[in-house]
Amino acid sequence: MGFFDKLKKGLSKTREMMSDGINRVFASMGRVDEDMMEELFDALISADVGMDTTDKILDKLRASIKENKIIDPAEAKDQLIRIIAEMIDPADAGLKLNSKPAVIFVIGVNGVGKTTSIGKMANNYRSAGKKVVVAAADTFRAAAIDQLQVWTDRAGVDLIKQQEGADPSAVLFDAINAAKSRSADILIVDTAGRLHTKKNLMEELNKMNRVLRRELPDADINTLIALDATTGQNGISQAKVFSEGCPIDGIILTKLDGTAKGGVVISIKDELGIPVRLVGVGEGIDDLLVFEPQEFVSAIFND
Numbered sequence: 001m002g003f004f005d006k007l008k009k010g011l012s013k014t015r016e017m018m019s020d021g022i023n024r025v026f027a028s029m030g031r032v033d034e035d036m037m038e039e040l041f042d043a044l045i046s047a048d049v050g051m052d053t054t055d056k057i058l059d060k061l062r063a064s065i066k067e068n069k070i071i072d073p074a075e076a077k078d079q080l081i082r083i084i085a086e087m088i089d090p091a092d093a094g095l096k097l098n099s100k101p102a103v104i105f106v107i108g109v110n111g112v113g114k115t116t117s118i119g120k121m122a123n124n125y126r127s128a129g130k131k132v133v134v135a136a137a138d139t140f141r142a143a144a145i146d147q148l149q150v151w152t153d154r155a156g157v158d159l160i161k162q163q164e165g166a167d168p169s170a171v172l173f174d175a176i177n178a179a180k181s182r183s184a185d186i187l188i189v190d191t192a193g194r195l196h197t198k199k200n201l202m203e204e205l206n207k208m209n210r211v212l213r214r215e216l217p218d219a220d221i222n223t224l225i226a227l228d229a230t231t232g233q234n235g236i237s238q239a240k241v242f243s244e245g246c247p248i249d250g251i252i253l254t255k256l257d258g259t260a261k262g263g264v265v266i267s268i269k270d271e272l273g274i275p276v277r278l279v280g281v282g283e284g285i286d287d288l289l290v291f292e293p294q295e296f297v298s299a300i301f302n303d
């Protein structure tokens, strides 16, 4: 299956909710008016776009309709798609991976899909000819280390690990040295999503960040938070909490295949100012896609 078809399939539930809802509005409305805006409001909210972002989108749409003197609903639809695509555009080239090694530091609460996404990422980069080292810095449970081992074996990349309960920063330190001595292109770090308290977790992340920046002062470090799309707007509050622990550069939005709430992609960028970088559309090793705003809106709105 091609990239675009995979995205479209992964978004099929969101398509049903959002695109069918919105298309129905444009098809059933004979003209562009406030009734249409109200119906659009309902359609966007149902797809979990979020109240503030929905208001913003519709304000922009009203302005564009006025400015371009639009009377045809089909033209209004084109404007809506353009407005959404602009809102989710990261406006840059994506992850910074120029240093050797470059680092991808993955954070997020338990069960959102960090380890799975790391396995998929490792596989994608290895397939692209990159040398990848993965750090098992989620030492909270032995099972977490074993799970990562399965993924890294599958992806054919090196895993640096210690025993359960080890200091995550010590594992990270080992992994940095391994990445240096093995001339790795990319070091990917798995972290725990749960410690005894939120304070512990944030301190732990802080400490790991200091180790990274001390040992690799000139490296490109990308901190990505994994958010589960099925939790919709909840993911936004998770990102706010984690950003107290460390600055976040981007989002891995997982499990888009399992939800009709894919509209959360739009409000994430708008409310957090953090771009979505990768999207998970299934449990398989090939089911992680680089997020492209134009492709995303096309996959949702076009037939």
Ligand SMILES: Nc1nc2c(ncn2[C@@H]2O[C@H](COP(=O)(O)OP(=O)(O)O)[C@@H](O)[C@H]2O)c(=O)[nH]1
Pocket (backbone or CB within 6 Å): 108, 109, 110, 111, 112, 113, 114, 115, 116, 117, 193, 226, 254, 255, 256, 257, 258, 279, 280, 281, 282, 283, 287
């Ligand atoms: N359907 C689907 N399931 C996913 C996706 N990403 C992760 N999962 C599942 O979510 C569960 C938790 O994932 P895991 O990587 O262990 O989360 P972690 O605790 O953040 O490391 C696993 O059962 C994964 O297979 C995705 O994109 N789509």
Ligand SMILES: [Mg+2]
Pocket (backbone or CB within 6 Å): 114, 115, 116, 138, 144, 190
């Ligand atoms: Mg994990």
